[in-house]
Amino acid sequence: MKIEKSKTQSERKIWLWLCISINLGFLGIFKYYNFFATSFAELLQGFGLTASPILLKLILPVGISFYTFHGLSYIIDIYCKRIKSEKNFVDYSLFVSYFPLLVAGPIERATHLLPQIKVRRKFKFEKAKEGIYQIVWGLVKKVVIADSCAIYANEIFDNYSTMNSLSLILGAIYFSFQIYGDFSGYSDIALGTSKLFGIDLLKNFNYPYFSRDIAEFWRRWHISLSSWFRDYLYIPLGGSKGNKLFQVRNTFIIFLVSGFWHGANWTFIVWGLINALYFLPLLLLNRNRKNVDAFTLGFNIESIRILFNITTTFAITALAWIFFRSKTITDAYNYIIRMFSDLQFSEQYFRIERYSHNLIALILVFILVEWNNRHKIEPISGKYSWLKLGLCLAAIIALGVFSDYKEFIYFQF
Template structure:
């Protein structure tokens, strides 16, 4: 069930009505309703993987209690590592086994030996990377005594399986979401209005921006060896806005839906393409994942407290692991490595936290430098996105090579639904709207909100009528 589907448009109002008008006696009945709704939501993809979600939930719930009750350090370590190994084991089997088996087979074949790897004919359970990380952070926090174990199975189950964040995040922490789940919620009309505005803006990002850009980006990437340099550059830009509109649009809808139920999720995007350097970009892009790797991998490895070698090593580890988290393909690993290379000069010069302030532009030289920094950073990001989008590393390298060697920058028409100039104008309008709204959660609230909401709905209907591109990119991760 997609957020941008008719099924969800029916599902959400029903759950909302039951939540506030039927199961509103106490938080326990509301939580139970949300669990049932979440399991139904998840089973709409493949009901068989619902058992995996339930098992993962029970595993971390039980091991969390055993870790807290453990009378000896060896007992606590046993339950801790049991949870870690089983969770990562499931993730490894479903997501990475075929990758490692195929890579090993290719390595052996290149050495002159025959290899016939045994591959698993299984599909990737949707959302497994996200709900696995929910459980891992919970167990890790209990082991290091940052939080107490949750003894209410219903409350913990909701924390793991809550449907707005279940399949594509944001990656929540028990320290943030569990306290909200454990208290009774009262309907807040203002928060509900904020939620509706955020849902609508998320749909604009997905349907109007991402799905439109996808048509052209797919055509260019699938035919990169036949188009000129100008079209290839536009293809990279279109994909940059496709993945931003797609993933941040999903996060906006998830946060907006949660506000309808009186729950606040972690913000996942903060206008990342207005970043002035790569470090700022990663503070604004997929914030919940970046902070997860910072707190549960980078800092435990020593963070930035050690010598220069340790800083460099830890930086490359978290970026490469972050790339590998996205998918079992060498292209994602290279994408992570490239971002580490981008980040390295900032780390070595100790300037990775320079751009922490809000962006304020005036008519002076400093503002021109800021604009140049934003455009330069966006260009670097687009180059990295080519590896993220390409099917193979070879395709990505040839794509970038052709931009340099082709040298033709004339307008080139590709046979698809959207013309070049129309799409460029649409992106320019989108950028302007976000720029003037960058101090807010989303652009639709504030002055003239009724007019802005009406225009947004018209755009969603107009573009949704002609678009059949429904899936969210991050469902595959």
């Protein structure tokens, strides 16, 4: 409100930066203070100096990164005069703390969510049915796919020094599907739950593992975060204006900040850097906006090229996920070195008393279903929808009872 009532541009900027500083200050104290303190102490130790940093024993609020960005978008949109400040405290509080998206997104915009909150809504059966379909499919992704993959991924990453190349490759693939099923599953549950209340949230995933290059992947993965960084950081930095060096600088800033947003660990920063390096050739060759159209496959050379590009994009994405999953950079480095040096490709029997082939079959079925659903709004709707709904519920119950993994990965962010 102070920003909106300011009479001069300089006064508006003062209030803007004050609000941004307060929001980022809370995020920094809770999430990053200990990281910076310990990193600085380790740096001093490298020069032979002893340091004993004072660390804070704080419990990280669930989803703090998400609702901090909700609040920042509201402040910046007021400053840019895209919206007016909300006078109703209840409506504003609901926007910031709207429960379906509170802990793991999607990261909503005030321009999109606030108008829906302020209007009177009536229950619509068709919309509620869409929501139920999306909730159930989200649970399938989480319980059937993510939790099943987590059991194997945890076993392999925690014991990578005893694993052969095949198991390490499978570990990277399992975690790739774990994080996709876990995060996109939560997003589907959030979007479906919101539809029951007559509110449409921003779409957060658009079948990212069918991307033909890394630029397309980031247009399809965690869409609300990618678009947030584009609108509130990349464009204010100058975006694609200026020379290539300027564009490269902005791109690296975005990816490094994105990595740091995910967690106070150097592994996340390296993960962001790797994705920036993946993106760099496309940017330099002006090919980062090449694959924006839909595609179909047939029996021709072009389809083979598309499948090769999809497979390659998934492979390099899974390689980068190793840093995201590992506890330290050293662990990630040793994991990758062993994966490419062991060169044994025999099936291993894990301590969890299971082989991999059952899970591989499950992932292949999931890929086929996702491919079939990629142009649908509600994945299990349409012909035989009630039968598909029953089968999905049976799978959720069957695998949910025996699953050893329950947490959502993005709750830590």
